[in-house]
Amino acid sequence: MARPMDLAPPTPRDIIIYRYQHGVNVGSVFVLERWLGAMYEEDTDGSSELEAVKRSLQTRGLERTKAKWEAHWLAGLTEGDLLWLRDVARCNSIRLPIGYFTLGPSFCLGTSFEGDMANVYINAWNIAKRLIDKCYDHGIGVLIDFHAVPGGANAASHSGTESGRAELWGSMHYRALARDCLAFIVQEVTHHELSGVIGIEICNESIRDAPGIDEFYDEVIEITAAINPSLPVYISDGWDLSRALDYALLKNRVPVPIGGNPVIVDTHRHYTSPESKSISPESIIEQIHGELSELETRQGHVFDRKSAVDVYVGEYSCAMDMQTWNRMDASQRLRLTKTFGQEQSRRWTAKASGSAFWTFKTDSTDSSDWGFKDQVNTGAIPAPAWLTIPREQVSSAIDQAEIQRTHLGKKALTDHSGYWASTSPEIVLGLHRFTQGWDIGYSDAKHFFGAMAHGFLPGGGDGGDKIGAVDLWTRKRMVEANEFDQQSGWEWEHGFRKGISDFYAAVGLT
Structure with a gap:
């Protein structure tokens, strides 16, 4: 039986997993979003990845479409980008959204991507793995975010299709395919020694009260534990942080349950909802001080509660709705945007295990409040002090x-x-x-x-x-x-x- 003084020091793997994660989403690379990039033909119907690749196949054919997509993936994070993230933004992690189609044609069977669309993605996963390794070489960890799951965890087009439905939760086929995808990813992380992976996120922005979500999480955690019991599993809070925290506390209980993978709750904080439109920018900024208050009765005293939980803010930005901005003098917008970002950074650093701004790159000049580079350059998103020490x-x-x-x-x-x-x-x-x-x-x-x-x-x-x-x-x-x-x-x-x-x-x- 080990005594406390005999404990081995933290390993490099421990440190990259459990350190504070200061990062950014690398969005619209492996899962396209029309408003963020220029990969879409002008006459493309819809805004999903599926519609973009279908239209490109119609106009360019398979080989030219495949070449275009691969060039886009390879340019997702250049050497210059990585140096900027490390040396200017001081990021030590990124959140990398991928889709089931990223894993290749065999994972597209029985989905909307089956057929010629799937063949565009033959090399996608290998390119993603090389990106993960490049990040690690620069001291940057990667959270693999299973963003576009089969059928969609939510009804939005960033789930990969225009179906308008969250079909994952009602389809045994889609759930089985999602489990297979996640098992494959964990095997790749483990057996190909993707040392930079800090965790795997089961799904992105699940709908609230998704039917069978706990059972699905249980299944994936059990599969992950059988392959790699130390890999953190990140779960979407499904827009109900308290409920997700209680689920994670159950999974993180001691004695350690099957496998013992640490379960971390991913929550997103955007302030462009209908409720946010009706209040002023100053009021929204004031709200930041109370964010993540759900943790107050669920953290600390690990020995007494025989469990633990931590929260990761997987998406946030400096964006507010124009109706919100119209409630104040336009000359104050830059100042308030900077304050907004700084207050969020301060709160997430104090209360969360990490955070990731949405998003790294935008092709639209109208999206600067969503653009990490712009907000770092204005001082709205400062790095935590410890990451800036020479x-x-x-x-x-x-x-x-x-x-x-x-x-x-x-x-x-x-x-x-x-x-x-x-x-x-x-x-x-x-x-x-x-x-x-x-x-x-x-x-x-x-x-x-x-x-x-x-x-x-x-x-x-x-x-x-x-x-x-x-x-x-x-x-x-x-x-x-x-x-x-x-x-x-x-x-x-x-x-x-x-x-x-x-x-x-x-x-x-x-």
Whole structure:
């Protein structure tokens, strides 16, 4: 049985999975959206990927269409793009939407893409894998977002077709095909060592109260666990964050259920809904301060609740509806857009395990509020402070933190024992557990922070990393330390969390 002091340090894989994910969606590359790009013939009916490829086949034929699509995929993230993401935007991750058709013709059987359309995608998955590897070489992780699922998880055209229906949930055929697709992706990630993959997202923006959604999630999580039990599974909140959080808490319970894949909830925050149109930009900005409040009663105290959950903001932007903007002086728009982005960035950094702006590239000058480059350049979307620290300063900060380590550890123990002695003197403390937890927490935070600077991760850029999925990381370390089997495991957790926060204070981060 492992003791806390015997725990191995975080691996590179641990760090890339559990660090705070600061990123962007690479949208309209492997799943087209007409408003974002110029891949559509002018006379194309509709805005889905299916309509775009059908019309191109009619006008260009298979070989020219295939060449056009492949050129588009290959240009999705150029070397220049990757350097900009790493060195300017300071991204350490992207969210990559793909479709079932991305996986090739065999996954298009019995769907609207069967036939000549499917043959356009013969090389799509190999190109996607090369993109994932290129990202990893630059220190950027990739969340594979199964965006366009068979039949559609929602009725929108970004599910790949113009059906106007969310047919995944009512079709056994589509559900079986979706499971096969996800199993294939997990096998590829695992057996082809796609080291940059930080997780797999089961579906994008499921409709609210989708029939059978829990059973579908159960099936996919069980399949994933059989192949790769450490790969995080991201689930759509289905526009009901509380319900999704409770589902994830059930799946993340201890003792660890089948496989034990960490389940993270993906939630999207857009402010262009009919409700948002009726209020001012200032009111929307004020709302940001209360976002993700559903976490308040569901996070912390991992030992007591025997579970953990974290949230990822998979889509957000700086866009508001024109009816909203029309409620204020047009001269204030740039200032308020910047404030809007900064307030979102601040909130997601404080409450979520990561976030991804929608989207990286837009071909339309009318879409700048949705364009990551524009918003980074105006200062609306700043990188978290720790990702901007020069490499040499990361190393010197760690050296200073080590000098303070003994003093901080003693002070933390004194404060802990003094607090409980004054508030609950009847409690028998296991102070050694607090000390062991503190030591592991301090060390873990140090390993995350120094991983890039010390060459532990590829990329070679500036910046440190912070633990992002804090509750799930706490759960993982407590399982490894067998602390859930101890009566005073809560003290280990208190020490662990205090060790993490003390390290961040020591290197000047809060």
